[in-house]
Amino acid sequence: MATDLSVILPRVLIVSRRTLRKNKFVDFVGEYHLDLILGYGAVPVIVPRVTGVHRLLESFEPIHGVLLCEGEDIDPSLYEAEHSGLSPEEFEEIRRLHASDTAIDKEKDSIELGLAKLCLERNIPYLGICRGSQVLNVACGGTLYQDIGKEVPKKRPECERVVHIDYENYDGHRHVVKVVANTPLHHWFQESLDEKKMEILVNSYHHQGVKILAQRFVPMAFAPDGLIEGFYDPDAYNPEEGKFIMGLQFHPERMRRPDSDEFDYPGCPSAYQEFVKAVIAYQKKLNCSTALPPKPLKLDQEMENRRKVIVRSFFIAKDMYTTGRGMNPSKESELEAGAEFLESNTVLSLQQENRLKQMGATVRNGSSYFQRLKMNEERDRAAKTLMRKMSVEQLSELMSFYHTMGQICSEVLDKKLHGIVNDVGSC
Incomplete structure (x- = not known):
């Protein structure tokens, strides 16, 4: 033809x-x-x-x-x-x-x-x-x-x-x-x-x-x-x-x-x-x-297990933060995976990197961080009082900022996982 x-x-x-x-x-x-x-x-x-x-x-x-x-x-x-x-x-x-x-x-x-x-x-x-x-x-x-x-x-x-x-x-x-x-x-x-x-x-x-x-x-x-x-x-x-x-x-x-x-x-x-x-x-x-969207990423079994460990680590840390419960010593090893990932795999600005390292420290020692949160209750109350005085537009901008940070973290994580898969495939 x-x-x-x-x-x-x-x-x-x-x-x-x-x-x-x-x-x-x-x-x-x-x-x-x-x-x-x-x-x-x-x-x-x-x-x-x-x-x-x-x-x-x-x-x-x-x-x-x-x-x-x-x-x-x-x-x-x-x-x-x-x-x-x-x-x-x-x-x-x-x-x-x-x-x-x-x-x-x-x-x-x-x-x-x-x-x-x-x-x-x-x-x-x-x-x-x-x-x-x-x-x-x-x-x-x-x-x-x-x-x-x-x-x-x-x-x-x-x-x-x-x-x-x-x-x-x-x-x-x-x-x-x-x-x-x-x-x-x-x-x-x-x-x-x-x-x-x-x-x-x-x-x-x-x-x-x-x-x-x-x-x-x-x-x-x-x-x-x-x-x-x-x-x-x-x-x-x-x-x-x-x-x-x-x-x-x-x-x-x-x-x-x-x-x-x-x-x-x-x-x-x-x-x-x-x-x-x-x-x-x-x-x-x-x-x-304009090409067709890429097919969903498929990881080999080892990488899939690693992904699940990281996800579980973040889930435990989030649960500790939102509920206020202390860390169960038996789960400490599970928290380390998320902390290590945040410290070694996130490429952001220096300020963002420092913030994520602080989160890593939180994951390592949830109970200690929770105690510090209690010590900062007055600061939290002051922040809430200030936010009540903020306009709807200002609060919307603040929410948009944190939403953007979440998107950036998600994109970087996705790129890192793709990079790991490509490295494994070239071996």
């Missing part, structure tokens, strides 16, 4: 872009994106830009990664754009110059912002290319320039002015970016960078860009005019552990030499390679967390 790779390989969602062809809308995704995702070991799943899809995103589960790429301008109302100071005439000129980009697509905005926020909530790997980087910044509270050419200050020296889009030389146009040291972009392009200049040439197909970078992100590259060309979340970047949240304003997948599939730099495909690495790791983590 043929292997179903769509079940085995992780799934990367990519939202299509809509265009008009022969009087009908057609959805498409750039083939370079699909080739790289598939080539590095994931399955690209295209989310069509169709009305209502933003309400059906759960239907595309499981989602192991999201790649968002090119598209129209994001609706300015979604990032509460500050007054740009542009005149109506300038807006009209922008719409004329960038007619294919300025037609707002609110459905695509809803789909992509929904996916971006889902990734941020679940720590799903996310790679944003061009518009996808802008979507990521907006989803996290950042803002955009509505038009770089009109809004970025023009008082910069000639050497710092940048053309970010050239319709006459669409694929061949390049401009310099300065790479920030010790960022993923630096590591990917390290062999192509001069240590002093730290510059590479990138393609550029956009008239908008990051204005205010969301607080969680760190820049990875700047254009000479100061525009951020790449950013990432350092707290959500570790591909081996399934963490990857990043935006690139340029298109590394299209940075290829004329009439060739050879990349401009060896580091160009690294963003996709590391992204898919994170996607694969995320899928493994997701599969582990």
